[in-house]
Amino acid sequence: MSKTVSTEQNPQTPDLHTVVAHVENKAGVLARIAGLFSRRGFNIASLAVAPSDDDRFSRVTIVVDCDAGALEQVTKQLFKLINVVDITILVSGSAVEREFVLACVACPPDRRDELTFDATGFDHLVIEESSESMIVSFSGRAERVDEFEEMLRPFGIIDIQRTGKVALKSLD
Amino acid sequence: MKTDGANALLRALEREGVDVVFGMPGGAILPVYDPLLDSSIRHILVRHEQGAGHMAEGYAHATGRPGVCMVTSGPAATNIVTPLADAYMDSIPMIAITGQVGTNAIGTDAFQEADTTGITMAVTKHNYLVQSADQIPQVVHDAFYIATTGRPGPVLIDLPKNIVNPNDPDSIFEDYIPTAHDLPGYKPQLDGDAALITEAAEMMRAAKRPVLYTGGGILKARAAKELLELAELTGIPVVTTLMNRGGFPDRHPLNLGMPGMHGNYTAVTAMQEADLLVALGARFDDRITGKLDEFAPHAAVIHVDIDPAELNKVRRANVGIQGDARHVILGLINATRELGGHDSQADRSEWRQQLSGWQEKYPLVFEQSEPGQRLMPHYVIEELSRITPEDTIVASGVGQHQMLASQFYEFNHPYTWINSGGLGTMGFSIPAAIGAKVGMPDRTVWAVDGDGCFQMTSQEMITAAVEGIAIKVALLNNNYLGMVRQWQELFYDERFSEVEFGPTVPDYKMMAESMGCVGIRVESPEEVGPAIEAANEINDRPVVVEFRTDPRANVYPMVPAGVSNSHIVVDPSQRDQ
Numbered sequence: 001m002s003k004t005v006s007t008e009q010n011p012q013t014p015d016l017h018t019v020v021a022h023v024e025n026k027a028g029v030l031a032r033i034a035g036l037f038s039r040r041g042f043n044i045a046s047l048a049v050a051p052s053d054d055d056r057f058s059r060v061t062i063v064v065d066c067d068a069g070a071l072e073q074v075t076k077q078l079f080k081l082i083n084v085v086d087i088t089i090l091v092s093g094s095a096v097e098r099e100f101v102l103a104c105v106a107c108p109p110d111r112r113d114e115l116t117f118d119a120t121g122f123d124h125l126v127i128e129e130s131s132e133s134m135i136v137s138f139s140g141r142a143e144r145v146d147e148f149e150e151m152l153r154p155f156g157i158i159d160i161q162r163t164g165k166v167a168l169k170s171l172d
Numbered sequence: 173m174k175t176d177g178a179n180a181l182l183r184a185l186e187r188e189g190v191d192v193v194f195g196m197p198g199g200a201i202l203p204v205y206d207p208l209l210d211s212s213i214r215h216i217l218v219r220h221e222q223g224a225g226h227m228a229e230g231y232a233h234a235t236g237r238p239g240v241c242m243v244t245s246g247p248a249a250t251n252i253v254t255p256l257a258d259a260y261m262d263s264i265p266m267i268a269i270t271g272q273v274g275t276n277a278i279g280t281d282a283f284q285e286a287d288t289t290g291i292t293m294a295v296t297k298h299n300y301l302v303q304s305a306d307q308i309p310q311v312v313h314d315a316f317y318i319a320t321t322g323r324p325g326p327v328l329i330d331l332p333k334n335i336v337n338p339n340d341p342d343s344i345f346e347d348y349i350p351t352a353h354d355l356p357g358y359k360p361q362l363d364g365d366a367a368l369i370t371e372a373a374e375m376m377r378a379a380k381r382p383v384l385y386t387g388g389g390i391l392k393a394r395a396a397k398e399l400l401e402l403a404e405l406t407g408i409p410v411v412t413t414l415m416n417r418g419g420f421p422d423r424h425p426l427n428l429g430m431p432g433m434h435g436n437y438t439a440v441t442a443m444q445e446a447d448l449l450v451a452l453g454a455r456f457d458d459r460i461t462g463k464l465d466e467f468a469p470h471a472a473v474i475h476v477d478i479d480p481a482e483l484n485k486v487r488r489a490n491v492g493i494q495g496d497a498r499h500v501i502l503g504l505i506n507a508t509r510e511l512g513g514h515d516s517q518a519d520r521s522e523w524r525q526q527l528s529g530w531q532e533k534y535p536l537v538f539e540q541s542e543p544g545q546r547l548m549p550h551y552v553i554e555e556l557s558r559i560t561p562e563d564t565i566v567a568s569g570v571g572q573h574q575m576l577a578s579q580f581y582e583f584n585h586p587y588t589w590i591n592s593g594g595l596g597t598m599g600f601s602i603p604a605a606i607g608a609k610v611g612m613p614d615r616t617v618w619a620v621d622g623d624g625c626f627q628m629t630s631q632e633m634i635t636a637a638v639e640g641i642a643i644k645v646a647l648l649n650n651n652y653l654g655m656v657r658q659w660q661e662l663f664y665d666e667r668f669s670e671v672e673f674g675p676t677v678p679d680y681k682m683m684a685e686s687m688g689c690v691g692i693r694v695e696s697p698e699e700v701g702p703a704i705e706a707a708n709e710i711n712d713r714p715v716v717v718e719f720r721t722d723p724r725a726n727v728y729p730m731v732p733a734g735v736s737n738s739h740i741v742v743d744p745s746q747r748d749q
Contacts, residue, residue, distance in 0.1 A: 024357060027301065028289065035293050069484070076481035082298040082318060085357040 198244025225255020230607025261594025389453015637688030
């Protein structure tokens, strides 16, 4: 297997770049990546890691907050890590991107209709309900997850966990 | 056939051609030291683990083969962090083997436990915490491959005690010899892109004021011969960075010498005025560029490096070529020939005239001391260069003596100059010289050291004496941290803060003799040559020659930190010309 790097620039979001790294599924790989970012002064906006279909490898999706020059360095420095097998930069227009959020919202039964109304257009799921609150989930593009979170805010967010972005290259 | 982790490790090292290991035993690594008694591998017992690391570096630099050091866990492992960082900065192929507490004790704050792989992650090309004994042959095989290929660097192998202890069932496994590498993410690229090489050769052909800016990558790629051919074919002058001294002969008329903060006027100014810089295995270090946005303002840049991350890291290249320096230089030679060779090169008579004008006006100079005054360190280096054999290996520490050695010693052969360039590790020279001498026992090896450096690692002179490693040390003793003194003189209004050592202690001659070395003290210029000659003749013991030098001696030229290279400060005697 040989390494490949594609370094197309992202025209739509100049500061946030989605870097996907295939890495060997070995102890310490995440520490190597995190350490590289910290010692070279790069910022991770979000991070998602999970085994790929081949359990020898994991797929790491990193959203990096940097300009184009720094992105080149990030990519090349990541590529130098022995456990990194290949790297792709995904461009917004030609990638499918999703984030997932779980939120616990203060929402007694008499406000449920209101929340359902406000959530129109968000393809969300209600996972648990109690007399005081409910846990809902939603997945979508990062901006949509932002909007979903803003929609929930007036009700009172008790707890919230967003994942990092995951992404795949679009079909042609 | 069954084997155990310790024996498997030694067999794996032997298969990699290891003939010497620098190290010191201790609790966690003890099981490996027992079968070492029966191995063909020589072990050099150091007095401090840092020494083992620098010896491995010196050995690697002098021989081109990876240096190996081996120490125990915890404090021993943390003591080799500095050599690892040094080797990482200067791309030295090196293998560090560290003991570790048993796998069951990892993470429990056990005695002499340190998170060695965690600590060294940022200063190694790669590291391994070996989880089971059967991984040892494969890990060693892969580690040597990683350390020696691509951009070379240090690789650390951390070995928990239970997997190397033959009395522990965890260490027993079915022996095997690895046949391939298990490195799906590692494929160094040697050949440069052919179209880019052609484009580069055309830019070189047409350039009126080009400079070949050659760095440590020339030596790593073993490309000195090819560089000479390219320079002579194109007629383009060469600057040799601190990491490539000796990579192009100093006596060659095309060699302008060392550029950078303490580079000579012509080398610095040639880069500054160039219309084309051809960077070959060099990385635009801040000590080369000075103030970056005013560095070489008129120059287009061709940048050749085996590490793609160096391309566009500091200075954007007009043509960036990823590849091994030797392969790419061979490509450039061919492409230049296809363009018509030497005769097709642009007319550069004006450039040559300008360069030789600068060389005449601003040579490296120093003012010889008056009788009765302390020695000028420059003079000591000049004499050392004049009197030592042609292929002498010189290893230096860090500071004024390092810059003076690089400036005033004439290097005409590759792998004759060993120093700590990137990290600037004081105390490097003595252990590095020992490592070089172990690797090249028939060569004369001189350490050029300062008194500050000497006091950091001089305990390894005992190692040298006991092991019969007859290095020679030129100790330039000015009783000061000289380079820091120079900065305080120039940039802190001569307010000397914590730079003066006690004027009477130690007595270096006695100190040398107490460590089993010959000690010689030199105080006046006429003694310098005879003392060096005497030291050259002593081959049964190490020698320390203490030269009492003038603390007021400074290193010039100098480009102050953060200042444009155009404002290079020359020797006081050359100012206002």
